[in-house]
Amino acid sequence: xxxxxxxxxxxxxxxxxxxxxxxxxxxxxxxxxxxxxxxxxxxxxxxxxxxxxxxxxxxxxxxxxxxxxxxxxxxxxxxxxxxxxxxxxxxxxxxxxxxxxxxxxxxxxxxxxxxxxxxxxxxxxxxxxxxxxxxxxxxxxxxxxxxxx
Ligand code: DQA
Numbered sequence: 001x002x003x004x005x006x007x008x009x010x011x012x013x014x015x016x017x018x019x020x021x022x023x024x025x026x027x028x029x030x031x032x033x034x035x036x037x038x039x040x041x042x043x044x045x046x047x048x049x050x051x052x053x054x055x056x057x058x059x060x061x062x063x064x065x066x067x068x069x070x071x072x073x074x075x076x077x078x079x080x081x082x083x084x085x086x087x088x089x090x091x092x093x094x095x096x097x098x099x100x101x102x103x104x105x106x107x108x109x110x111x112x113x114x115x116x117x118x119x120x121x122x123x124x125x126x127x128x129x130x131x132x133x134x135x136x137x138x139x140x141x142x143x144x145x146x147x148x149x
Pocket of ligand 1: 012013014076077078079080081101102103104105106113
C-alpha cells in the first residue's frame with residue numbers, strides 16, 4: 001500500500017524565502033523547508049507533495065484536487081491567510097485534517113495579520129517556530145491520522 005499523501009501548500013511570496021525579510025523569516029529557502037517536511041513525512045510513513053503559488057486560484061484549485069486524493073493538508077498560505085475566504089471555503093470542503101503553518105507568529109505582528117480566515121477551518125495551527133514548524137507540522141499530521149488514543 002502506498003503511504004498516505006500530505007499536500008503541502010505554500011502561498012504568495014513564500015518562493016522568496018531565504019532572501020525575503022530574513023530577520024523575520026530566516027535564511028532557509030522554501031526548498032530547504034520542503035526537504036525538512038519530506039524527511040519528517042518519510043520518517044512518519046507519509047508522502048509529501050508540495051505546491052507553491054502566488055495565485056489564489058491555483059491554491060484553491062490544489063485544495064479541490066486534494067479531495068479524495070490527499071489524507072491531509074499542511075498550508076502556509078502567506079498573506080492569503082488573512083483575507084482569502086475562497087481558500088477558507090475550499091479547505092472547509094476538504095475531509096481530512098488541515099494544519100495551518102506559519103514561520104513567524106502573525107499574532108505578534110501587524111494588526112492586519114491577527115485575523116486568520118484559515119484558522120476556523122484548521123485542525124491545528126503551528127506558528128512562530130521558524131523552519132522547525134515544517135517538521136512539527138508533519139509530526140502533527142502523523143498524530144492526527146493515527147487512531148485516537
Ligand atoms: C507567514 C505570515 C503571513 O502573515 C505572511 O503574509 C507570510 C508568511 C509566515 O509564514 O510567517 O507571507 O505566513
